[in-house]
Amino acid sequence: MRLYDCTPAPSPRRVRIFLAEKGLELPRVEVDLAAGEQYGTAFRAINPRCTVPVLVLDDGTALGETLAICHYLEEVYPTPALFGQDALQRARVLEWNARIEVEGLLAIAEAFRNRSRGFRDRALTGPDAYAQLPELVERGRRRAEVFFDLLDAHLAATPYVVGSHYTLADMTALVAVDFAGWIKLDIGERRHLARWHRAVSARPSAAA
């Protein structure tokens, strides 16, 4: 297996953290998103959606989407369990993962991609051009702040996002909180979020 990656980008970092928590190392191929390598012929042959991460299996099968890649790795390398310990926990991990992706990652991406010069006509991920919309900069930021408040309130009652074990939901949330730095949004006075962020950032996997 090998992982198509981009070190500075948020989504592939989720997979690198996942691999580190499993104690796995995979060969990585860096895709230079800033230079537009994802739109080139060579990378499109691997993933026509022009996104990373992509996991390529030994038989050449290419798998996209962070959740799908992590789920595959979880089945092939089940220990430690990173999707939850029982049916309800696994459902909760997926519930929070979905919420963090849409209300966190997509909101921050909305604020970031609609403003940054490097994303002109690239307001959305994927092969197609979409113009930046200045109204979405403010909307995305407001959504991200609402998300930070939601996560802070939730973490007042639980050590990790789902119960007492570190899971995929924590990885997605960690990457979202760090990605928010790209729009200069920080944790501020949210003390539960700060306590959790210190704990998950102290794990060796956070450096992945």
Next chain:
Amino acid sequence: MRLYDCTPAPSPRRVRIFLAEKGLELPRVEVDLAAGEQYGTAFRAINPRCTVPVLVLDDGTALGETLAICHYLEEVYPTPALFGQDALQRARVLEWNARIEVEGLLAIAEAFRNRSRGFRDRALTGPDAYAQLPELVERGRRRAEVFFDLLDAHLAATPYVVGSHYTLADMTALVAVDFAGWIKLDIGERRHLARWHRAVSARPSAAA
């Protein structure tokens, strides 16, 4: 268990189709989204995110997000398997489900909610007010058309979205294609998509 539902809405229909394919019937509580019941005190006590579907377990635990609900039901009632037959298929189902949610359902919702009078200041799901942005009507529609083309090309080579079995990915795609009718977008000349849509619509579960 009981399901908080809204008959006309796309997301809870995915859960109803899932239940029908499993041969399960659950008590359903209709939430009148058109009347704003999801923003009222009673429903917020069940789901503060103001969205349906919500699955409430016998002990009162409330679970939101379609993927999480379906995954829980899959674990409790594993037959027939609707998330795929092996590790790679399960990953593919999650890959396509994620893609259909973002590139299909969210795109169509973008076109619909930013135009419809009933969604004034409700351009996004959830408890918070967001103004409609007229530019997103056209963008959402264009994204939905790109999604239809993608799905049509994909279905040229496969009977169902993932291999030779009907899965959650087909349900999400079916609901997305039917939801596109709300923005007057139809399958048109896309013949692979049309062949697949006839097949999945003919299943008794499609009426759920």
